[in-house]
Amino acid sequence: MAIKNEEKLADIDVIESNFESLNYICNAQIATAVFLAYHLEKPILIEGPPGVGKTELAKTTAEMLDLPCIRLQCYEGLDESKAIYEWKYGKQLLYTQVLKETLSEILEGARGLTESVGKLHEFGDIFFSEDFLEPRPLLKALKAEEGCVLLIDEVDKSDHEFESLLLEMLSDFQLSIPEIGTVKAHPDRKPLVFLTSNNTREISDALKRRCLHLYIPFPDADLESRIVHARVPAIPEKLRRQLVAFIQELRGMDLKKVPAISETIDWARTLILLHSDSLDADLVRQTLNVILKFQEDIETVESELQGVTNKALKES
């Protein structure tokens, strides 16, 4: 496979540093996955808790390679007319109306039904040609001139049937459209496919088998600190450490939804807006709703706030 900016995927160190220049800090596993996805021409299935940068990875890859990122958001009831293609019914209708006149001209002089039908046949399936085809994300990705990054987001939200629909696309990079035939990706311009899943249900083995599997867990303190630094460069060093230590502390607690990286970043931005340069219990209490999204979680943390804050301050 040869795509634009191929050299940016030369080896994992290069990938890592390229990501970093785009403010996406990743570990070796993530870089390895992207590296293999490109060289093995396989889709990556990314799993992990919400907010750890699964979708971001795909977008960043697209940005790094300067390729279009085609996104397919999955939801229950998503079907092929939304994901692969649809006929432009309106256009078909309109054209038949307009062409009615022409039709009689064509058929002029034909005698009998057989002859007329024979004449019509000479024109082929005009109304079911690519001109009347409305490509949806999957088909678009296959037809992309320079290759592209295809992001199939939250595939666990779709139905089982849709998963099966994806199989052909993922293993052979081709799709079958009954009226036209099989559409194949250019062998050198295969799309780089990312699938994300939040694990709300088990993805079928057939799909998993066709994908590389990357699990992105919550980052450790060091990595998280680097991520915050990359995303919110304005934050003072001391506050950053305290903030990260606090978040790490929270992840150890028994909460309904623990804060993810995106929450950490939001929080960092909030603290900057408030012009604070050090963490304390009051400040945390006021801004707790940025990192915790459930009232019961907020109540749990509030009761232990002083202790957790002190611990975080000590650790940092």
Next chain:
Amino acid sequence: MDRTLVDFVKVLRTAEIKVSPAETLDAMVALDVVGYQDREFLKNSLAIVLSKTPEEKEAFDDCFDRFFTFDKFSAMDEQAPTRDQPGDDSDDFDPQSDSKEQGSGKGGQGAGGGGGGEQQEQESEREASELKLEPSSPLGKLLLSGDKSELMISMAEAGRKAEVNQIVVFTQKGLYTRKIMDNMGLKELQQEIGDLQAHGGPPQADLAGRLKAARDRLRDRVRDYVEKQFMLHADESGKLLREELLKKVKLSNLEKRNFKDVQEVVFKMAKKLISIHSKRRKTYRRGHLDIRKTLRHNMQYDGIFFDLHWKASKVDRPKVMCICDVSGSVSNYSRFLLMFLYSVAEVLPKVRSFAFSSDLGEVTRLFQQSNLEDAMAKTMRDYGNGSTDYGQMLADFRSHCMDDVDKKTTVIILGDARNNYGDPRADVLKEVYDKAKRVIWLNPEPKMSWTVGDAEMKKYAPCCHQAEVCNSLVHLERVVSNLLRAAT
């Protein structure tokens, strides 16, 4: 290297990581791209290709580390005389370079490291031992050369020949150690040591001593290796074997120490059942176009299909009522049946359970809230003692729960139907039979003894839709599976 990879995949499979042949092929392609230079890189790559859930990833890490351990070898032969600097050498042996050499060695070396080229050695033996006092047998040379990676390769090669990955029980360890030593050329080494000692001169005796020491170290090493292979291959497959056995063993014969294993097995079975049946439910929910209903409803619109009607989603969620005899002889069956029913709660949400030996009591909440051991213990305490009285139980059931029994209810009764010659009250069961969707009687005893002694199965069986022998996990699984099939 291909064979190493296949071996590794085999190890992964015994560790319950599902690796398909297609994935193995992917892994090989990945190997080509990645190479063996960087151990961490290799590990990450293989993890991404081969393991597909977080749990599998954990197991994978463990397997990888155990399968590709060579670092221990570097500590070997510290006192052994080596041609090159011994100190540097053992430091050099980090796992990376080892796994790399291992890889390249496997392909090309073939049988070389083992007992190959025997005639040559015998010819050269005489000259060599007399002139330079170098060991002549290939193994001897290898041992004294201090080339650990060569030795490692040779050992792995011999191990493969001896099929050490077939090891199943720990008593085979000695056997495999011997086989590997033989394959590495122990015989010639022994011969050489013998010859040298017979020769008698001081240099020869010295060499013989060194060889002997090296041989003993090697034997320890091989034993270690076999041990590791055993952990790798047999430990897990032994577990699988045990689980298979547990599925078939009579539940009444289970000992307490096995309960934990059985629980695991039950959860696995339950998970399988869930994954089979939850899918089905989904397709049912959507429903088809109900032509008849649509026609009927659209009469008023002049027969134009205006108001479509769909076949109502099949929400035929069954109510299961499970009545368990918890007197000593049957309690194990009840335990695991209940465990099954609560494990499949995801697809079978409405389970009510009752326990009795004479008086009936509902234990639904107890089983939902506490873990199985506690719930079972409490149930036994509250209902366990007293002689079995099925008549009383049925009478209680009628007075408490008959109103809740409707045509969607499945009633499962688990018990041996031994009523101590009391009134069986089969009439009550008949009543239940008429009202419920299904009545299933599970009897742990073989059919032969259903009518012997105080057993009342003969009277009860006609009042059941299904009366079955049920005395192992396999049976239980079948029953629950049928239940789910009827249900969804």
